[in-house]
Amino acid sequence: MQVVLANGSIVNANATSNSDLFRALKGGQSNFGIVTSFDVITYPQNVFWGGAIQYPDSADAAQLSAFTTFKENTYDPFAEIEQTFVYFGEQKLFSSTNNMFYTKPIVNATTLQSFTNIQPQLTNSMRISNTSDFAEEIELFQPTNQL
Amino acid sequence: MPFSPGSTPQNDIVLALFSMYWPDATGTTVVDSWLKNLTESVQQSVGEAVKFKYLNYAAAWQNPIASYGETIVAQLKQAAEMYDSEAFFQEVVSGGFKLPRE
Numbered sequence: 001m002q003v004v005l006a007n008g009s010i011v012n013a014n015a016t017s018n019s020d021l022f023r024a025l026k027g028g029q030s031n032f033g034i035v036t037s038f039d040v041i042t043y044p045q046n047v048f049w050g051g052a053i054q055y056p057d058s059a060d061a062a063q064l065s066a067f068t069t070f071k072e073n074t075y076d077p078f079a080e081i082e083q084t085f086v087y088f089g090e091q092k093l094f095s096s097t098n099n100m101f102y103t104k105p106i107v108n109a110t111t112l113q114s115f116t117n118i119q120p121q122l123t124n125s126m127r128i129s130n131t132s133d134f135a136e137e138i139e140l141f142q143p144t145n146q147l
Numbered sequence: 148m149p150f151s152p153g154s155t156p157q158n159d160i161v162l163a164l165f166s167m168y169w170p171d172a173t174g175t176t177v178v179d180s181w182l183k184n185l186t187e188s189v190q191q192s193v194g195e196a197v198k199f200k201y202l203n204y205a206a207a208w209q210n211p212i213a214s215y216g217e218t219i220v221a222q223l224k225q226a227a228e229m230y231d232s233e234a235f236f237q238e239v240v241s242g243g244f245k246l247p248r249e
Contacts, residue, residue, distance in 0.1 A: 024226035028246070030244075031223070
């Protein structure tokens with residue numbers, strides 16, 4: 001990271017240079033300086049399996065049970081799940097959604113089957129695709145300023 | 148401290164985010180106080196087990212930096228003292244979560 005300090009000086013903060021500042025900036029937020037640039041190490045990510053499944057509230061108990069199963073199973077670094085319980089005030093409607101990813105091109109990966117097996121499902125977009133396509137889908141879940 | 152490859156602290160931790168949207172700003176006080184009550188009751192139910200509050204999702208009243216624990220907070224204060232000895236960013240710059248005060 002390149003950081004501008006309160007005295008106006010510009011310093012580098014990384015593992016070898018000002019490492020205490022580097023560490024403080026990771027979680028310490030805006031208490032130390034202004035980060036003006038940062039370098040990140042990237043790695044290639046091929047296509048992978050992911051998407052979202054939406055369930056009616058009749059699936060709530062099964063959802064919670066599946067989450068417990070997921071947490072109790074052996075940790076799988078390729079699996080990700082965000083389980084969301086939603087209430088839409090205008091429609092007085094409850095539902096739940098799982099946004100799930102398995103960062104390998106494996107359809108219906110075992111670690112996530114406790115969720116994919118739950119029925120009934122309102123929508124299911126699980127597929128093999130790339131990061132930008134998944135990002136666009138996530139954006140559709142964000143609320144807009146429409147009433 | 149980075150996790151070692153064999154450790155699985157993730158197994159026992161669940162990140163809970165309460166995300167609310169409402170169309171009328173006059174409802175903010177009600178929503179905010181309801182949210183505080185809900186958050187406090189969840190905190191009470193998990194007790195002292197996990198004090199950590201995830202900064203990116205924290206509400207303005209949550210003080211997530213204090214939740215890192217005394218050792219980390221002391222290190223952060225030390226870094227602030229070294230790189231910003233007049234505490235400009237803590238006292239003059241508004242916005243964001245500040246280091247906890249004694």
